Amino acid sequence: MIALLRAALPLFLAMVAGMVGSLVVTSVLGKHDTVTLAAFAVVTAVLNPAGAAVQGALRGLGPFVAPYRDDPAAAVPIVRDARWLSLATGLVGALAVVCVPLIAGATGVPGEVVREMGLLPYFLAASLLVLASTGGSSTILIALGRPRSVLWPTLVSGVVLGGLTAVLVPPLGLTGVGLAWLISGSAAALVATFAVRRALGRPVGQSRPRIGEIVALAKVSIPLAGTVLIKFGVLGVVTFAAGTTSTRDTAAHAVLTTLTGFIMVASLSVAQASVPDVARAPDPAGARRANRAAALLAVMGTFAGAGLLLGFGEHLLALFSDDAAVRERVQGLLPLMLLASLLDAAQAVQGFGLTALKRSAASLSYFAIGYGLLVVAAVPVARTWGITGLWVAMAVANGLLVVLQGTGFHRHSAKVGRVLVG
Template sequence: MIVLLRAAVPLFLAMVMGMIGSLVVTSVLGKHDTVTLAAFAVMTAVLTPATAAVQGALRGLGPFVAPHREDPGVAVPIVRDARWLSLATGALGAVAVLCVPLLAGVSGVPGEVVRELGLLPFFLAAYLLIFASTGGASTILVALGRSRDVLWSNLAFGLVLAALTVALVPRLGLTGVGIAWVVAIAVAAVVSSLCLRRAFGRPIGQARPRIGEIVNLAKVSIPLAGTVLIKFGVLGVVTFAASTTSTRDTAAHAVLTTLTGFIMTASIAIGQASVPEVARATDVAGARRANRSAALLAVLGTLVGAALLLGLGDRLLMLFSDDVAVRERVLALLPLMLLASAFDAAQAVQGIGLTALKRSASSLMYFAIGYGLLVVAAVPVARTWGITGLWVAMAVANALLVVLQGTGFRRHSARVVALAA
């Protein structure tokens, strides 16, 4: 458990730094112009799931690299193959980002908001391609037991993004945001490259694509990206369902969703830190012990976050809304949101454990079942029981996933000895 904590803390801090940079962007744009902020919100509606899908695909590399921690040089060909796969997924994400103005116009977004996008889609497409070109550097460093190195690239990204946003947005608007994102990810990519070179003891270079090996990587990585897309898509439907209730409840749901993102950071960091431990296990007991420790730490992290939220209460919520009625609604639903988050933390670790066993396709199937039921129920539940019913439905869906993912991990981990052989 101590080993997991040592690996997870730098990952948690790295994620927080990324969040701080994004919060600075939102804050500066909000003070700059309302139309600019609205245009950025339209952009992030596609950028966020596209980035998460690319990132999800890259996280599937961990179980392939982790077994070579003592001899990193053996993993160099795997890293080269990973770059080809990551560039392919990054290119798809970049195309999706470039289509945002067209999609926004067709879906009825006001013309002034679409025009405000300007060159931003091109800058953010470049951002995705640069991010993909790192070939999953963060995942590789974690798999090699170098979680601390991940912190430096994210720290560089967050600081550069925040500083350039403050400097450029007043003069250039969204173009300034685009420049800030591209420069920040370029700096982070250089830092990641230097960390990888130090980890491997030599330049990685590049070679011709090995189609068979890339396909093997894709069998784990692509289902993981699909899981991320399912979750974002279904949560988008849930948000739409919440918007059919009342303005107050819609605002309360938005605040609760934001708080959930912060609560889940610790569990995701712990889950990622557990991948090498599960992937390197040589027996069933070792794999299950690592997964069980990660699940326990993830739930404990959620409880610590819950205690902070409940303790700060209305003082914290004043940062999100000036409406007393909205804050009261959030406070009333906070225990329910925390219950849903605790289940989500537990199921996330089980799903990441399946990825460590190279069984992410099973996790994708479980997600399709659990969140498929949620997407069918979202609108009817919202119309009948409002957002209270929606958060109950999310808690139930996450609890179902705990059972499905946990059972799946137990079944597949029984084969860990054969996988190791």
């Protein structure tokens, strides 16, 4: 468990650094102009799920690389295959981002907001392609037992993004954000590429695509990306449902959602760090032992975050809202939000465990069930019981996923060491 904690800590710090960079961008734009901030929010509403789907697809590389930790150079052909797959998924995501102005105009977004977007979608689409070009560098480094190396690209990206945003936004507006995003992403990609080359002990190089091997990667990676899209899409519907309640409750829901993101950082870092251990396990007992250790650490991390929120909630909430009524509403719903987050942390570990077993398609089916029920219930629940009902519904959906993912992991892990999983 100590080894898992050491592996998870750099990933946790990397996630925090990335969140800080994004917060700097939002803060600078908020002070620059309201319309500019609104335009940025609309573009990132597509960029975030597109980027998460690309990153989700790249995480599917982990179980293929982990077996080569003792002979990293032998993983080079797999890394080459992953680049072809990541570029394909990145291209799809980039096209979606480029189309944001058309989508926004067709859905009734005010014209001044659409015009304010300018070149931003193109810069962000290019940055998504840059991310895809790394071929899942973070996943490769984690799988090879080099989690500390993941921290440096993220730190470079966060520092460059924050600094350039502060300098470029006043004269250039959203174009400045786009330039800052692309430059910071390119700098991070260079650092990540160097780290992967060092971990592998040789250059990756290029080769013709091996269709069969790429399809095998896709069978794990694409369902993982689909799981991410389902979660983002359903949570978007939940946010829409919250918007049908009062203005105070809508604002409270937005704050609770933001706090959930911070709470989940610890569990997600532990879940990612556990993938190589589960993938390399020689037998069912080893896979389940690694999964239990990850689940325990994830729950402990969530409890630690919950303790901070409950202990310093009043002071922390002042950073998110000046409205006392909103803060009071958030304070009252904190225990319910923390329960939903705790269950989400537990199911996330099981989901990553299934990915390590190359069974992400099973995880996708479980999400379709759990979040499918949530998306059907969201609007009626919001109209009847408000955001309190919504957070109860999310807790129930996450609880159902704990059962489904946990049962699925137990069933599929029984095959470890007996048959090839793929």
